[in-house]
Amino acid sequence: MAKQMYTLRDIPKYETIRACAARYPEIDPASSAACVLLLRVASDILASIEDYLALHNFSQGRWTVMMLLYRFPDNPLNPCDLAERAGVTRATMTGLLDGLEREQLVAREPVLADRRMLEVRLTDKGRQALDDAMPGYFRLIRRLTGGLSTQEKETLMELLTKLGATAMAEPEKEEAGPCAEAAKS
Amino acid sequence: MAKQMYTLRDIPKYETIRACAARYPEIDPASSAACVLLLRVASDILASIEDYLALHNFSQGRWTVMMLLYRFPDNPLNPCDLAERAGVTRATMTGLLDGLEREQLVAREPVLADRRMLEVRLTDKGRQALDDAMPGYFRLIRRLTGGLSTQEKETLMELLTKLGATAMAEPEKEEAGPCAEAAKS
DNA sequence: ACGAGATAATTAGTGTACTAACTATCTGGT
């Protein structure tokens, strides 16, 4: 049942890093240990989530698409929007939508105003599948973070925010066109 | 240059979660937000690392193998050991070793005592490649975590340890055979 | 009003990791 690991790989083990510290002066053991631990915990949590979603025949990517569509029932999204919001390429989104459409969870429809675009909508079957999976999904997340008090969660989030801000201090590449950018709520 | 994301996908956005909280009583916004942020920061850090490794023609998986081999120069490892330590399946390890061997970074050698097994060793070329990449790798990690003080890193690690312990409270599946388990240092 | 360039979606091809099944070898109980 439990998948080996979805995709976030094992990462050099803590001991490995310590062993190397003797040979490479660049190593800051505290930094390395924090990094490894962060990636490992994230990987474990992600694996749990993937395992749960797999029971409902969703992958993380497909689930993300469904959640996005669920959120904007009135304001249909096109594949380009979805790709940007989900953080994948448009090519990947094509594949995700192919799969979801094959199972009739979503439908693609032409946009009259711009024939390059499509509109993607949840079908009734899709909405149903989402309703079935959603409660358990959020129960799982609550359980996964249950070891921390509210205060601790806040502290964790502060530290992660700080960490994220530093870590992201350079790439932030601009990919392609504006792609609507509507409905920012 | 900067890859879209290696594999850890975007994960439902923070706003998405908040929007859903109104409709699903199971949602604990603090838990969800913490989870999303953790996965997002981990994903960003992982992407930075992958980008760096790609410059040296390593993937995370291949890098992990090289680090493991580097660490046990005297006590050669077999593919099964490597797979277990790296957290991938034996089949995946076969593929990683195929690639590394093709580029002459590692060598497979027969084990006389048990003809089912192989021993994997770093070649000189492999050791050289590792030496080239290692300093920058650890400088990157130090930079990525540079936004946190030593004290903050410690707090973060405590929280992550706690979180990880809870999150991992059930699967922990036993996969296959003992596979040596030697050299635990 | 027309053509260059931008944008949307797709297709083709690659890389990586998984499961399942297969081959070869080893081990231990009778």
Next chain:
DNA sequence: ACCAGATAGTTAGTACACTAATTATCTCGT
């Protein structure tokens, strides 16, 4: 001594996400 079952490594087939190239459509400046 031998065979059932365990173990090591590989192969075959699948899934997913990427880049690059392709096709269709739109937009804007002259």
